[in-house]
Amino acid sequence: MRVGIAKERREGERRVAATPETVRQLTGLGLEVVVEQGAGEASGISDVSYRDAGAELAPSGGLDLGSLDAFAHVRPLTRQWAAGLKPGTITVGLASPASELETVAALAEAGVTAFALELVPRISRAQSMDALTSQALVSGYRCVLEAAMRLPRFFPLYMTAAGTIPPAKVLVLGAGVAGLQAIGTAKRLGARVSANDVRAASADEVRSLGGTFIDLDLDAAADAAGGYAKELGEDRAALQRRLLAPHIADADVLITTAAIPGRPAPRLVTTDMVAAMRPGSVVVDLAAESGGNVEGSVAGADVSVPTASGDGAITIVGMKDAASTMPSDASRLYAKNVANLIELMTVDGAVVPDFDDEVVAGACLTAGGEVRHAPTAEALAAASRKEGA
The missing domain is CATH 3.40.50.720 (NAD(P)-binding Rossmann-like Domain)
Structure with missing residues (x-):
């Protein structure tokens, strides 16, 4: 044959x-x-x-x-x-x-x-x-590299004679294969990493890689068949966004990897949440091609969002063909x-x-x-x- x-x-x-x-x-x-x-x-x-x-x-x-x-x-x-x-x-x-x-x-x-x-x-x-797992491994790694290239500061802690540079704070939303790879890569680059996922098993997986798990106390996990997450109802999704907002505002880098096979990506982050971040912060949306986890992300493009204070901007990176x-x-x-x-x-x-x-x-x-x-x-x-x- x-x-x-x-x-x-x-x-x-x-x-x-x-x-x-x-x-x-x-x-x-x-x-x-x-x-x-x-x-x-x-x-x-x-x-x-x-x-x-x-x-x-x-x-x-x-x-x-x-x-x-x-x-x-x-x-x-x-x-x-x-x-x-x-x-x-x-x-x-x-x-x-x-x-x-x-x-x-x-x-x-x-x-x-x-x-x-x-x-x-x-x-x-x-x-x-x-193949979804093998390619997500590549994509999660690439997301961190894209963020590191755009962030106007170091990822790791540096203690020098000229002063101490604190580590960058990286927040990962979605702790599937891509998210866990992003967590591990960001940790290897020396960042302080935290993460959130709606699935019950995610907390232990995040901690096993040295990340801090953010427990939003949404009352019930959202596990679906095959190890995927299921989409939250609108009320719980709104609560999730409200609880995530202060964590996002405190991050230097936000990486979103949440996806539901066969459906548009869940909207996790609004423009107002992005605008609350510090000037120069970077957001990388791996789900941009399927609708985006982040409002305003465009697949294959960088979008600049002014800060709420008007003293700078945040860059949203819409990933496209990440594994490629x-x-x-x-x-x-x-x-x-x-x-x-x-x-x-x-x-x-x-x-x-x-x-x-x-x-x-x-x-x-x-x-x-x-x-x-x-x-x-x-x-x-x-x-x-x-x-x-």
Whole structure:
């Protein structure tokens, strides 16, 4: 069976779905791997490295989708790419089904068996295939670097003959994988770090990294399936913002990482809360692409907000393609997630999905001309009814 790897076409995407290491892994399973020339260039991977690992190289722009039995990708496919795949082709990659309903419908219409890495069950056996976790690790790290580059002062404590410089105060909202990575990175840079999350287990995780957990005493935790947080009701959300306000005002750096899969990011911070921060403070919103945790954040842009006192400004950094800003390691992790899922489905040199396997079944988006992921199928049906109304 032939597995294809293309150069990503989405603007700003620098990752690639295979590395020489995973090419060797897949060819070792008896699969043929075809890599488009230039696919790994932005990640620092040469065509020669792929060839030496056992891949066949296809001309740039000349990957024949119709000749493939499986196709691995990073960003969600387009309708055009879906239409170019032959029926029965197996695809593995990020699919963003909640926001890419047209592509999901196209994949089903084309008879493609699509696996969405966002849907991989969050169970121990599937950890090596969990791309959301691996990429959140990269994103959380990058958020701290973005903040440190913009903050007009040091992160660590310095005691010098000329005086003592106190450590920067960093506040992280959301203590999932990205948030915990941000906490750890900020601590390693010497900042004084505090954090908040609505999930019950978060306090111990924050403290284990040396951070101070801010307990807002919201009465009840907001844990959802898969280790995610569920969205708070409006009354509790307003209370959360009110209780967070003094902690945000006291921070030099605010990093927000709260996200709910398939839904707009929860609004945690208002413009007034940002304006209460000290001049020169920095806010980094990792969720800017999905609506933003911070009012006024713009994905891929820096926004200046005047302080309430009018004596300076705060910078809001809206993150975009966060994992792609570190494509080498992001690709290394992501490609391994992809290869591990393909390996799980490979038997005697052929990729044969076993839908009795809970990981395979859970990650399947479309198969046999149908949308197998129930929430996405319901969303498509609702969209169809709306169009027909």
